[in-house]
Amino acid sequence: MNPSRHPPYPGRFITFEGIDGAGKSTHIDYVTGLLKAKNRQVVLTREPGGTGLGEKLREILLHDKMTPETEALLMFAARREHLADIIEPALRRGEWVLSDRFTDASFAYQGGGRGLAREKLRQLETWVHPHLQPDLTFLFDVSPDIAQTRLEAARSPDKFEREKADFFNRVRGEYLRRAKEFPERFRIIDSSRPIAAIRETLKTLIGKLD
Numbered sequence: 001m002n003p004s005r006h007p008p009y010p011g012r013f014i015t016f017e018g019i020d021g022a023g024k025s026t027h028i029d030y031v032t033g034l035l036k037a038k039n040r041q042v043v044l045t046r047e048p049g050g051t052g053l054g055e056k057l058r059e060i061l062l063h064d065k066m067t068p069e070t071e072a073l074l075m076f077a078a079r080r081e082h083l084a085d086i087i088e089p090a091l092r093r094g095e096w097v098l099s100d101r102f103t104d105a106s107f108a109y110q111g112g113g114r115g116l117a118r119e120k121l122r123q124l125e126t127w128v129h130p131h132l133q134p135d136l137t138f139l140f141d142v143s144p145d146i147a148q149t150r151l152e153a154a155r156s157p158d159k160f161e162r163e164k165a166d167f168f169n170r171v172r173g174e175y176l177r178r179a180k181e182f183p184e185r186f187r188i189i190d191s192s193r194p195i196a197a198i199r200e201t202l203k204t205l206i207g208k209l210d
């Protein structure tokens with residue numbers, strides 16, 4: 001239980017972050033398996049998305065051209081639905097919510113990547129979830145070069161994945177800055193390593209959770 005929350009939900013909230021191609025989706029399934037083996041009820045979800053409306057907004061966000069401000073507002077609109085329909089009810093029931101991205105992604109992509117002022121994003125964060133933060137955030141950290149090579153082999157790129165290395169260097173920089181700002185919450189995972197080595201790290205970290 002995280003006592004700083006109002007109300008203090010009995011569930012746990014773990015988020016997975018990193019630049020596109022860092023390996024979040026690969027490892028979120030592995031962590032789900034580890035938690036289920038510990039008899040935890042797990043809700044696996046993602047942003048943008050996770051609800052009917054959120055998935056519709058995801059389609060627009062990943063494919064349509066828009067201003068950085070619109071992008072940030074739609075990300076937080078999808079997040080509000082996600083919190084109300086999925087995340088908070090599950091935490092209230094005492095379940096473990098694993099989300100492929102959350103608000104750190106808005107600071108990294110719309111802030112670091114697109115250049116929106118941090119203060120504007122903080123205002124949206126305070127409006128949309130004033131009392132809720134993840135209990136734990138895994139930041140899968142890898143260079144844009146490696147991530148790009150992995151993605152090229154895997155699938156055709158969406159709007160974000162077509163951005164240049166400079167954009168992803170800024171996104172990565174903002175993620176690392178936030179990890180420094182919130183060291184009690186973040187665990188940085190060196191994602192340039194082979195999948196098996198990353199799994200070992202995750203197994204150790206998950207093993208420490210009660």
Ligand SMILES: Nc1ncnc2c1ncn2[C@@H]1O[C@H](COP(=O)(O)OP(=O)(O)OP(=O)(O)O)[C@@H](O)[C@H]1O
Pocket residue numbers: 018019020021022023024025026027150151153154161191192193194195198
């Ligand atoms: N440590 C690794 N070593 C080699 N390949 C990897 C590693 N981690 C992931 N991959 C591969 O890289 C590709 C991208 O991984 P994945 O989809 O998990 O990344 P992601 O962070 O979820 O990306 P996105 O944010 O764009 O959805 C996949 O083909 C995956 O198999």
Ligand SMILES: Cc1cn([C@H]2C[C@H](O)[C@@H](COP(=O)(O)O)O2)c(=O)[nH]c1=O
Pocket residue numbers: 020046047048075100101102103104105106107109110160161
């Ligand atoms: C939550 C969130 C996401 N994004 C971006 C980051 C990714 O490029 C896409 C989501 O695609 P994924 O393959 O599921 O990772 O959306 C963002 O820019 N801002 C956000 O808040």
